[in-house]
Amino acid sequence: MIELVKTILFFIGMGLVGLGAVFDLIGALGLLRFPNFFVRLHAATIGAIGGAVYPLIGVALMAPSLESFGQYRWYLMGGAIITALFIVLAAPTGSHALARATHRAKVVPVEPKVVDHLEEDRG
Amino acid sequence: MFYLLHLIMLVLMMSIGFVFAFLAIMERDLLKAVVFSAGQAAAYVIVYYLLMSPDIVLAYAAIGVGIYSAVMIIAIKKTERYEKV
Amino acid sequence: MNLESLATTYVIIIIPVFLTAFIIYIIRAVKGPSVPDSVLAIDALSYDAAAFMIILAIYFKSPFLIPGAIILAIWAYALDIFVAKYYEKKELGE
Amino acid sequence: MIEEYLEKILWTYMFFVIIATFGVSIYGIVFRPNMLKKIIALTIFGDTANVFMIFIGYRAIYPIKPPVLWTSHPDKNVLNTFVSQSIDPVPPALVITAIVINMAITLLITFLAIQAYRLYGSLDVRDLSKLKG
Amino acid sequence: MSSQLLRLIPVSLVTFIIYIVFTGSITPYDIVTGVAIAALTAALFSHLLVENTSKSLNPIRLLWLIIYTLYYFTIIEMKAHLDVAKRIIHPKMPLNPGIVRVPYNVGTEYAIVTIANSITNTPGTVVVDLDEDKKIFYVHWIDVKGVEPETTYKNISMTFEKYAKKIFD
Amino acid sequence: MKTREKILLALIIISLALLAVILSFGALGAVPLKTIRPLGSFYLYFMANNNIVIQEIYPSITKPSDFWAASTEGITAILWDYRGLDTLFETSVFFFAIIGSVSVFRYYSVSLEEKNKKNTNNSSTNTKTSGQGLSLIVKLITRINFVVIIAVSASIAFHGQLTPGGGFQGGATLAVAPLLAIAALSRYFVEDVGLKKNTMLTIRTLGLLIIGLLALTPLIMGFAGGNPYIMENQPKSWAMFIGFPSFGLGVLLGSLAFYNMAELLAVGAGFTVVFLLLTLPEEFFKKILSREVGKQ
Numbered sequence: 001m002i003e004l005v006k007t008i009l010f011f012i013g014m015g016l017v018g019l020g021a022v023f024d025l026i027g028a029l030g031l032l033r034f035p036n037f038f039v040r041l042h043a044a045t046i047g048a049i050g051g052a053v054y055p056l057i058g059v060a061l062m063a064p065s066l067e068s069f070g071q072y073r074w075y076l077m078g079g080a081i082i083t084a085l086f087i088v089l090a091a092p093t094g095s096h097a098l099a100r101a102t103h104r105a106k107v108v109p110v111e112p113k114v115v116d117h118l119e120e121d122r123g
Numbered sequence: 124m125f126y127l128l129h130l131i132m133l134v135l136m137m138s139i140g141f142v143f144a145f146l147a148i149m150e151r152d153l154l155k156a157v158v159f160s161a162g163q164a165a166a167y168v169i170v171y172y173l174l175m176s177p178d179i180v181l182a183y184a185a186i187g188v189g190i191y192s193a194v195m196i197i198a199i200k201k202t203e204r205y206e207k208v
Numbered sequence: 209m210n211l212e213s214l215a216t217t218y219v220i221i222i223i224p225v226f227l228t229a230f231i232i233y234i235i236r237a238v239k240g241p242s243v244p245d246s247v248l249a250i251d252a253l254s255y256d257a258a259a260f261m262i263i264l265a266i267y268f269k270s271p272f273l274i275p276g277a278i279i280l281a282i283w284a285y286a287l288d289i290f291v292a293k294y295y296e297k298k299e300l301g302e
Numbered sequence: 303m304i305e306e307y308l309e310k311i312l313w314t315y316m317f318f319v320i321i322a323t324f325g326v327s328i329y330g331i332v333f334r335p336n337m338l339k340k341i342i343a344l345t346i347f348g349d350t351a352n353v354f355m356i357f358i359g360y361r362a363i364y365p366i367k368p369p370v371l372w373t374s375h376p377d378k379n380v381l382n383t384f385v386s387q388s389i390d391p392v393p394p395a396l397v398i399t400a401i402v403i404n405m406a407i408t409l410l411i412t413f414l415a416i417q418a419y420r421l422y423g424s425l426d427v428r429d430l431s432k433l434k435g
Numbered sequence: 436m437s438s439q440l441l442r443l444i445p446v447s448l449v450t451f452i453i454y455i456v457f458t459g460s461i462t463p464y465d466i467v468t469g470v471a472i473a474a475l476t477a478a479l480f481s482h483l484l485v486e487n488t489s490k491s492l493n494p495i496r497l498l499w500l501i502i503y504t505l506y507y508f509t510i511i512e513m514k515a516h517l518d519v520a521k522r523i524i525h526p527k528m529p530l531n532p533g534i535v536r537v538p539y540n541v542g543t544e545y546a547i548v549t550i551a552n553s554i555t556n557t558p559g560t561v562v563v564d565l566d567e568d569k570k571i572f573y574v575h576w577i578d579v580k581g582v583e584p585e586t587t588y589k590n591i592s593m594t595f596e597k598y599a600k601k602i603f604d
Numbered sequence: 605m606k607t608r609e610k611i612l613l614a615l616i617i618i619s620l621a622l623l624a625v626i627l628s629f630g631a632l633g634a635v636p637l638k639t640i641r642p643l644g645s646f647y648l649y650f651m652a653n654n655n656i657v658i659q660e661i662y663p664s665i666t667k668p669s670d671f672w673a674a675s676t677e678g679i680t681a682i683l684w685d686y687r688g689l690d691t692l693f694e695t696s697v698f699f700f701a702i703i704g705s706v707s708v709f710r711y712y713s714v715s716l717e718e719k720n721k722k723n724t725n726n727s728s729t730n731t732k733t734s735g736q737g738l739s740l741i742v743k744l745i746t747r748i749n750f751v752v753i754i755a756v757s758a759s760i761a762f763h764g765q766l767t768p769g770g771g772f773q774g775g776a777t778l779a780v781a782p783l784l785a786i787a788a789l790s791r792y793f794v795e796d797v798g799l800k801k802n803t804m805l806t807i808r809t810l811g812l813l814i815i816g817l818l819a820l821t822p823l824i825m826g827f828a829g830g831n832p833y834i835m836e837n838q839p840k841s842w843a844m845f846i847g848f849p850s851f852g853l854g855v856l857l858g859s860l861a862f863y864n865m866a867e868l869l870a871v872g873a874g875f876t877v878v879f880l881l882l883t884l885p886e887e888f889f890k891k892i893l894s895r896e897v898g899k900q
Contacts, residue, residue: 010211014218017263021225023516024256028232030523031252037245038561038575039532040236042519045558047252050516051229052259052281053508059262065211070372072271075459075767079274080262082457086281086752087255092555093745094251094288097738099563099575101292102244114533115582118564118573121536125364127305128220130312135227137319137353139234144323144346146238148330153338154294158246160342161287162237165254167349168280172261172273174356175368176394177768178679179401180261180276181760183349185776186405188254189283190875191345193783196290197882198338198412200300202419206336207426272370272768278457278756279773282749282780286787289746292738293787301791301883302736313636314625321620329613359644362636369678370768371652374856381649381658390644391678398683399694402772406701409878413705416882420893446751453755458763464853472758476751479797483747548744567740 010065016058023050037108041095048091056084133173140166151206157195164188212269219267226260247291254284309362320357323350337415337425341408348404352397359393369394438488445491446484447477486543496602503598511594512557519558519577533579534563537572537587539596546603553595560591646671651681652856667841674837674850674858675765683770684863688835692819695870699812702874706805709881709889736790746788753781761868765860771867778868779875791883794876801880804873811870818862821848 023046030043063069063077102108103118110116143163150156164187171179230253237249258277265273293300327350330343369391371384419425422433451473458465485491522529539550551562554574564573572592580590649658650671658668665671673681683691737743761774785794819835826832831842837858848859
């Protein structure tokens, strides 16, 4: 029973790792293709969450089945989980800090845009 | 076969490190130079990893990516941003 | 075919995808018209390198390679905060 | 046969890249006028030297592992397998010391550079060399 | 005084769990050093992190947090990823970006930050700035469907706010 | 770039490239060896092994426990045991670099009240939510991240003898906490919490002192038997004192764990001092400088 659960988790983990690799490539492409810093932030989010957090969770799910790691497979799993947790906390905060500083210092214009309420409210 | 795969990854990461190092030296905007030097450090972190030295990865990731960049950004903020030609 | 050799083969297929993504990130980091663009690219590169390091630990069959990943992520975050602070405030200590 | 030649070519290219990085950073240290740029070049030089050092301790074999043993009560087979797969631990231990000392020196030089800017208002070595006293 | 001591519990618990998970083993050595580090961290940082002890030790809120995490990472996140991925791969890149106001109605810091990070973590929306007095997020939205507060609230932050209220408020 | 510089650059690169070709075709031998060097192999065999099983490989060594470093991690074993004195002096180099920096920047602490007295319009003195630092989101996430950073760095340092890591690596990780606090929450916040320069210097000196005392312990205890030695885990066959207790609390626990703990303290506090000095506000510094120049 436990073996079956482990195997299912292993295949889910493999799926997540593959998905993460694809999202990583898409995020990189988006970072290259998008026209402006503020739009590129969205592509960077794909790179950070889809490209890093999903594969890390996938590795954590794969870890219990890797028998040749012995005792240390829990070390692998724990490292993956804590890294994923940290990236979930840190990546959006970094994006927000960069976006706010860039908008305040007017390093790059918000172009193209439909509307910019922040500029209006700040006057 | 497997050994060649390591070697190709190593060569790629060393080349990336070289590109970033070159740009960091040639850039006149010091802030950009610092960012490029952080990129070079990130590439070298993977090189150290592929050379199987996890201790150095731990020490160098902290110092190369973080402390050097932070100290340099503080120094640039306190002094001047553009290099005179 | 047991699960571990399956995992190793799978990771060998995954590796080139990650390397391609790294190269594209680096093109953006080099081109990036402004500094925040480069920082964003290097930031995403670092997070993905952290994930890449942990995936490669399966391929090398050595769990001792992983603790570097979280350090790379932590310091990439610090780099973000520092560049943001550089643009936002007059003095970095404020 | 082809693999051997490919290996040789790749290693040669690798050394070329390492030494080209050395060259670029030496150029930065010698010719760039700004002190902070000199410091950045110095850190790159040190890092490349460290990478070269680690290459000397690396081994060109496939199942290669870091020098960490899995158990604290090893028997003979475990030890022999471990030594046949592990890298040489001496260069990494030297490099850790080198990294720390590099960092300490870089910190000290950065402090001096900031102080020089406060006192003389410039980081350009051509301006600083004109000062008297 | 007792509330001061109670405050130490959540922080030390979280530190201990992170320490043990990262270490990946439970020997007596790990437990002793983990307890020491947890006590030290709690003594240093508990007054910065915990304001209301009864809230932070409430198991129902923890259950909601777990449900929200699972729901967020399986459904909401995946939908948003696929949407933005489609825009990236599409040869014409259909973009309609702009910075819009999104109101919020929660009080505590933790709830605000949960909503803001949930918005930023979803590709397609990034919180650029926030106004604490007017209770407004300024969100960069990749596909502006409307500029009125009702539209933006409904499209961007309604789900997050529902859960954030259950977890933290 | 002038022509002269271009030519010089080209010369540097060409000569170094020639060096690269020479190197890779065998000046240092084939540089990545297939085998392992004798010294490295010796360390790898002996660092975690006090049995007789390696008699066949090193028949001349009758008592393998003489070279046993009580660490399953090769690099920590070499750093703190086989080459322990080197590491002690390396830590001293870092210490003296910080002392040098402190003496370059003459400095007194600047409190938040003092700062607010100057700009009277900034009336709020609540450090959590006032105008200092970045936005509210960054502040809260940074405060949460302290917990993660401290737990991770402690785990890295305390398991330095079992898994990769060690005192210096843990300390460099720990240094991100004050650095992030300075950037996201302002340096006044850090000083108000109590991490002042002098406190940190004291902690740093304390860490170095603990390292020194630990190194001296075998020496002091060895004087009783007349055959002292210094700095090592390894029990010497000629000394009365048989070395540190090797197993404790279920894991390998020689002196290396304690060295790592002391080093974590020393390095973390040292980095805090450096960042507090570096982020000193420029206007205060200018005042000090003008006063000193005026005196002369």
